[in-house]
Amino acid sequence: MATSAQYPSLRHRRKRRWGWIREMVAEHRVTPADLIYPIFVHDGEANEPIPSMPGIDRLSIHGAMEVARRAEGLGIPALAIFPVVDASKKTDGAEEAWNADNLMCQATSAIAELGLNLGLVCDVALDPYTSHGQDGLVRDGYVVNDETLDALVKQALNQAQAGATVIAPSDMMDGRIGAIRRALDKEGYQDTLLLSYAAKYASAFYGPFRDAVGSKGNLGQGDKRTYQMDPRNTDEALREVQSDLDEGADMVMVKPGMPYLDIVSRVKSSFRVPTAVYQVSGEYAMLHAASQNGWLDGDAVMLESLVAFKRAGADAILSYASLEIASKL
Ligand code: PBG
Numbered sequence: 001m002a003t004s005a006q007y008p009s010l011r012h013r014r015k016r017r018w019g020w021i022r023e024m025v026a027e028h029r030v031t032p033a034d035l036i037y038p039i040f041v042h043d044g045e046a047n048e049p050i051p052s053m054p055g056i057d058r059l060s061i062h063g064a065m066e067v068a069r070r071a072e073g074l075g076i077p078a079l080a081i082f083p084v085v086d087a088s089k090k091t092d093g094a095e096e097a098w099n100a101d102n103l104m105c106q107a108t109s110a111i112a113e114l115g116l117n118l119g120l121v122c123d124v125a126l127d128p129y130t131s132h133g134q135d136g137l138v139r140d141g142y143v144v145n146d147e148t149l150d151a152l153v154k155q156a157l158n159q160a161q162a163g164a165t166v167i168a169p170s171d172m173m174d175g176r177i178g179a180i181r182r183a184l185d186k187e188g189y190q191d192t193l194l195l196s197y198a199a200k201y202a203s204a205f206y207g208p209f210r211d212a213v214g215s216k217g218n219l220g221q222g223d224k225r226t227y228q229m230d231p232r233n234t235d236e237a238l239r240e241v242q243s244d245l246d247e248g249a250d251m252v253m254v255k256p257g258m259p260y261l262d263i264v265s266r267v268k269s270s271f272r273v274p275t276a277v278y279q280v281s282g283e284y285a286m287l288h289a290a291s292q293n294g295w296l297d298g299d300a301v302m303l304e305s306l307v308a309f310k311r312a313g314a315d316a317i318l319s320y321a322s323l324e325i326a327s328k329l
Contacts, residue, residue: 028310030303030317032075032329036121036276037322039064040212041107042084052208053281054288056320058084061103061110067323068111068118074326078119080168080318081107084213085128093137094129098154104128105162112163121195122164124156124180125171133210133219135171135227143227149179156180160189168253170197172227178247195276196249199237199263202228205256205282212281237263238270245273251316256280258305261312268313276316277309284320299328 015025040058042048047057059067064081071079083104089096096102108120125135126148132138136148148171156167167184169176177196184192202225210216229236241252252271254264255278268275287305291298302321309317319325 028307030306030310030325030329032322032326033077034306034310034315034317035076035322035326036078036080036119036316036318037067037071037076038080038082038318038320039067040082040084041103043086043103050208050212052211052285053320054285054292055324056212056284058212061107064107065110065114068114068116071323071326072116072118074323076118076322076326078121078166078316079111080121080123081111082123082209082213083107083128087214090129090131090218092131094126094151094155097126097129097151098158100158100161102158105158108159108162108164119165119193120163121166121168122156122159122162124152124159124167124169124176126151126155127171127215127219128213131218133215133217133222135224136173143224145173145175145227148173149176152176153179153183157183157187157189160184160187160192164192166193166195168195168197170200170255172197172200172224172229174243175247177244177249181248193250194248195251195253196244197255197278198241198244198249198252199260199267200228200253200255201231201260203231203256203259203280203282205259205280208281208285231259234263234266238266241267241271245271250274251276253278253318254314256283257309257317258283261308264309264312264314268315274315275313276318277312277314278318279305279309279320281320287321299325 015021041064042058044060047059047063050056127135134143136143251274253276254260257277257279264277287301290296
């Protein structure tokens, strides 16, 4: 029988005895280069706090430019931009989404013109622009797929034109990656990256985001379960990722984050492609709320959550805590 070292000659705790050895054997680390910072931009002169997301503001375009400079300075590689669209501009058909002078385009081009070494990730989905709050067009009470694709393509081209370097479809319609890739290539945007929200679940953790962009009231009692994934499914996430890669996605995303670490792990180990995870608004809100009550150490639980994403296999983490954490790393 092979002899293997066993207790007492083997002691696992030796490698945890001092800080230097713990650093030396650490398998995973979070660095600012892992982070993507999602920001909200509104059509106002001043930044405005979002009550359900402590520390996060709806930024003016000027405020967004400042944040972009700070993020680049901290070594964060990319921002994800979300618009807070004025209620008067929301329609059933979401036409504002492809207005070349909309808030999203103004913010994107203002940041792009700073010439920073910073990726600009623009979300493609109609929900900021629809009066019903759905990510797609509604016909007879159903969010239709193919007609929505035409709208998403127009929205994506509009954003690429404004200076988006990464297009991130978050709408979960079938076929949108292929449709957007073909349109981008045709219009000369062959270097614009596609980050697909490939495994996006119909989650209750998006609540504070819907407060932030003001889509909660529009959605009302509606839900997104006919297009976002059922939280009970795992294999289906792999099929979603497979199709998006086949259609031309450069990177894929799993969302939400912490309750879906198994999905991150399976996606990464199955496909070995750049995999992002979104620590969504509800996760951020929970950790901050507990910290504000003195029930958890906010920085410590945030860092621990971020390292959990790395451990699960994530290559990039979208987190509202990116700025606060990067400045402490
Ligand atoms: C919309 C979109 C959502 C988020 C990102 N893009 C909300 C939703 O699907 O209703 C959620 C992000 C978060 O909760 O932080 N397509």
